[in-house]
Amino acid sequence: MTSSELRQKFLDFFEEKEHKILPSASLIPNDPTLLLTIAGMVPFKPIFLNKIQPNFKRVVSVQKCVRVNDLGNVGHTARHHTFFEMLGNFSFGDYFKKEACLWGWEFLTQWIGFCPARMWVSVHRKDQEAYEVWKNYVGVPPERIVFLGDEDNFWASGPIGPCGYCSEIYYDRGDAMGCGQSTCAPGCNCDRYLEVWNLVFMEFDRKADGTLEELPKKNIDTGMGLERLASVVQEAETDYETDLFLPIIQDLEKMSGNDYSILALKPPFRIIADHIRAIVFLIADGIYPSNEGRGYILRRLIRRAYRYGGKIGIHQPFLHELLFIVIDGMGNAYPELDLRKDIISKIVYQEEARFEGTLKSGEVFLNQLIEQAKKSQRQQLSGKDIFMLYDTYGFPSDVAEDILQEEGLQFNKAEFEDQMEQQKNRARKARGEKDQLMRSQKEIEELFTGVNSRFVGYNQSMVNTEIVALSDGEDRISQAETDQKVIIALKESPFYPEKGGQEYDTGWIDSEQGRVQVEKVYSEFLIEGTVVSGQIKENDRVWAKIDTQRRRLIEIHHTTTHLLHRALREILGSQVKQAGSWVGESGLRFDFTHFSALSEDEIDAVEDIVNQKIFEDLPVVISYSSLDEAQRAGVVALFEEKYQSLVRIIRVGDYTAELCGGTHLRRTSEAGLFKIITESSIGSGLRRVEAVAGPVAFSYLQEYYRLGRNIKNILGSDHHQILPTINNLIENNKRYKEELQRTFxxxxxxxxxxxxxxxxxxxxxxxxxxxxxxxxxxxxxxxxxxxxxxxxxxxxxxxxxxxxxxxxxxxxxxxxxxxxxxxxxxxxxxxxxxxxxxxxxxxxxxxxxxxxxxxxxxxxxxxxxxxxxx
Structure with missing residues (x-):
């Protein structure tokens, strides 16, 4: 039975038991405590924690998971993996132990064909109820029911909260796979009794003092690794001899010219086969290589797999080709793989090619360090040397650690971290002025503690209001004179502050006695400016007026930023995500995740879409909603941002909808025109587009028109002949230079x-x-x-x-x-x-x-x- 058949049989079986089939959730969990989806229950964690009410009482899924907590064991043991598929059935306050045990046994014996005589189960030593279910309802002989403790048969979501006993189903693989000890039984560390399925009975709420109270609604959470199930069904010695891994290993044999059967080469073959699966699925879910978080996990896996390629004789980028065997084998179950295969391959190749040079240059230096350590019979290398390796060659410390472990060595991590901290301190010192500015702003805000102000600038560009507080930046003051710098808090303010990537408003504050030119807005109630005439006082009635022309230009650039974001996703793929932005009167800057530079055709296509949406005169509609409702409606939000429970939604026709607090146009046609100025890299996997719109775009194009007109006049040719004429001049110049060089x-x-x-x-x-x-x-x-x-x-x-x-x-x-x-x-x-x-x-x-x-x-x-x- 193939792994694809096993996967489908599991879903079909529980669908017959009235379970709702749910697709696998993303490897990016909607859980700030986790970097990756590490178990089948992760998508349902809010239900188990009683934070949301489920739409279904019974659910079945095949969940893709990635774990990297024990990388050192991957490839060296039979069943450690980074990527794996977790088969799971779940009950939310519906059925409980009896049904979970009966159906688990039924599926394995009747649908899969396990021999009941080779099956064992374990239960928690305090869970007499589960023991009775297995013995009396399922019919498992008492001698094949094993009692184990908390370490093996108790599950908890944390130190407090929902928890419960577990029951595990084991398969006896025979004496040949055992340790030979007379005490060998389920729970032994040898390979004889293979844990196939874990049934979690979530029945308690653990209190802070450790006491267990019964939950009013009891849940079932089960997990069975497809890889393990396949190894039993296909009678494979390890997971790596199943159809989930063998095609990858066979492809590697062709690439390397080496044989997987060679004992010393098994670990590198297995590590590559394991890692390439994780790499494919991580990128398919929108994760790019980077130096932190999920991106760093992906980068590390690519680097490890590439380096182990050298151990089987592959010394050039190869993973970008190997990954297609994964996509071919799993594309039916996960269609997103085939849709994104070209992007996945390009990202992997770029990362391989980048690491290739680093590895070659750094390994020479590291090998010298290893040789010196062995000559002097040292087991530990200096942390300073490993830092120099990192700082000089860009050689990652985790790769160095892997190589050293293979040589039976290690390095002084405390010394390495100290060197890293010193480097960070130098960087912090360089940013000192900026940090000082931020501290001073916080100090100013503290001067206005207790002062309330209301922002009215979404709908009003001018408001008659009152000065409720003044400061000179050092202390609160009651009045300010001509030429004096001042910070003002208004009762109502039309001035938009600097936030969310949008520049602050400028303008004027006028009273009967004086005028303030507004130069900067820190927050809804902190307005900085200069008294340009007369004097102003606390409690003065004033007219606060924004510079509407400047605000208009900012609104143009902010609205077109939303169009740009959507257009980039249309042309480059849904994996594109916003990584930062700035909008001002002079233009816009948009940072986003992408693995390579945009081609001229891609830039043109993005421009065309944005301008088309401008010409369509789409309405820009502002609405408010709860965050949950907005996310369910597919409104784009930044994962890293913190939002209030009530969020502001910007919809541009039916084209795009995003959470945003900025100021915008009323219709897209008011933007007039859009033009991309530059596209560049700002880091690994990060790109930046700079663009202009409206009058700024018109001025930009006018400048280029004048330049083209001057060139046309100089060349004395029609504008259609400018390029051919210039190309001809370049060719002639090149030829003259070559002739001159030959003469010299x-x-x-x-x-x-x-x-x-x-x-x-x-x-x-x-x-x-x-x-x-x-x-x-x-x-x-x-x-x-x-x-x-x-x-x-x-x-x-x-x-x-x-x-x-x-x-x-x-x-x-x-x-x-x-x-x-x-x-x-x-x-x-x-x-x-x-x-x-x-x-x-x-x-x-x-x-x-x-x-x-x-x-x-x-x-x-x-x-x-x-x-x-x-």
Whole structure:
């Protein structure tokens, strides 16, 4: 029976038992306490914790899971994995122990074909009820029911809260798989009794004092690993010999030319086969390689798999090809894999290629450290050395740790962390001014403690209000005079503060006695400005007016940012997620997750969509909703953001809906025009688009129009002929440069051979020197001349130089000189005294940086030292 058949049979069986089949949840859990979905019950955790009411009383699922807490065991044991599929059936206050046990036994014996005589169960030593169910209702002989303690048969969601006893179903794989001990039974650490299915009876609420109270509604949570089930059904020695892993391993055998049956190669084969499954599913769920969180887990798995490829003879990127065997095998169960296979492959290849160079350069240094440690019989390497490896080569400490463990070594982690902390402190010091600014803002806010203000700027650009508090930045004050900097709190404020990526409003505050120019808005009630005339006082009635032209430009850029976000997801894929943004009067900046640079066609397509939505004159509608309702309706929210229970939703027609607190246009047509200026990388897996809209976009295009018009006038051609004319000029220029270079090279060659005629009048060996000052050729051409001279001279020394910017570079060559003459060492000794440097082979050295005034000294030193040696 194949793993695909097992997966489907499980779903079909429980569907017959009136369970609702639910698809696998994402590997990104909706749970801030978890980085990844690590168990089948994770999506239902809010139900078990009684935070939400379920829509169904009975549910069945096959949940994709990833765990990385025991990476060191993966590939070295029969059943440790990073990615696995958890088959689970759940009851939310419906059936309980009797049904869970009966159906578990029925499925395994009647639907899968397990021999009842080889099946055992375990129950908690205090769970007499479960024992009675297994013995009296299921019919398991008492001698094959084992009592175990909390470590094996008790589940809890935490130190307090829902918990309960477990019951596990075991399969006896026979004496050959056992430890041979007379005490061998379920719960033993050997491979004979394989735990197949864990049934959790969630029946208690554990209090802070440790007491257990019965829950009013009792739940069932079961979990059975597909990999383990397949290994029993397919009679495989380990999970890796099942159809879930063997096709991957066989593909690896073809790639590497090595055989999985070789005992020493089994672990690397298994590690790669395991990791590639996790890699595929993590990326399919929108996780990209990065240096923190989920992204770092993915990056680490790719690096480990790539490095283990070297151990089976693969020394170039290969994972981006191997992953297609995973997608082919699991695409039917998880259609998202096939939809995203090209993106997954590109991301993996880029990460492999990036790590390839790091691994090659860093391993040389690390191997030297390992060799030194072994020579001095040390078991531990310096943390400073591993930090230098990281800081100099970008070599990850976790990869270094893996390699050291394979060599029976470790490094001083405390010393490494100390070096990392020192580096962070240096970075913190560099950010000191910014931190000081943030501290001062907090201090200012404390001056206004107890002051209340109401933001009215969504609907009003001008409001008649009252100054409720003033400050000079140091203390609260009652009034401020002309030219004085002041911080104001208004009873009602139309000024939007700097938040959510949107720039603050500017404008004016006018009273009968004075005027304040608003320069910055920290929050809804902290307005910074300068008294430009008269004076203002606490309790003054004032008119607060925003700069509507500036606000308009910001609204244009903010509204088009929403369109841009959706357009990027349309063109690049739903894995694109916002990673930051800024909108102001001069333009917008949008950061997002993506694995590669956008092509010109992709940029054009995004621009076209945004402009099309502008031209469609879509309404921009603001509404409010609970966060749960908004998420159920598919409104886009930033995972990292913290939202209030009541959220503000921006809908642009039926095209996009996002949670946002900023200010926006009323209709998209008010934006006028949209243009992307630049697209660039801001880090691994992160891209940035800078764009302009409205009048700013028009000014940008006008500037380019004028530039094109000037170019057209200079070239004297029609605008349709500008590009062909420029291309023609470039080609002609390139051709002229090549001809000029050939002329210079011809003159250089002639000069050298003229010098050779003069030097040739002397006895062998010949000393030939020449320095090019005017129109110097390239050093590579001098090497070509050296090659030609080797065919003409029986023996000699040739020194050819090029003067550029008062420094000389060139080549020094020996032709049939005695082996005792090492020109490489000779040049190093001379340049130590006169300046410059060089390197190469004993018979051919390239040098550079020699001061122009030291050329003759350089030549004399070479002649003198070679004369002494010969």
């Amino acid at each position: 090279q011809s003159h250089a060659r002639q000069a050298i051979f003229d010098a050779l005629k003069v030097a040739g009048s002397n006895d062998t060996p010949i000393y030939l020197t020449h320095l090019f000052v005017e129109n110097p050729p390239e050093v590579d051409y001098l090497k070509e001349i050296i090659d030609e001279l080797r065919t003409r001279l029986k023996q000699g020394m040739v020194v050819l130089g090029i003067k550029k910017d008062e420094a000389i570079s060139g080549v020094l060559a020996g032709i049939n000189l005695p082996q005792s003459i090492d020109l490489n060492r000779l040049v190093r000794e001379i340049t130590k005294k006169i300046g410059g440097g060089g390197g190469g082979r004993p018979s051919l050295v390239q040098f550079g940086g020699i001061p122009f005034g030291s050329w003759e000294e350089f030549i004399k030193a070479i002649k003198k030292m070679t004369d002494q040696i010969s």
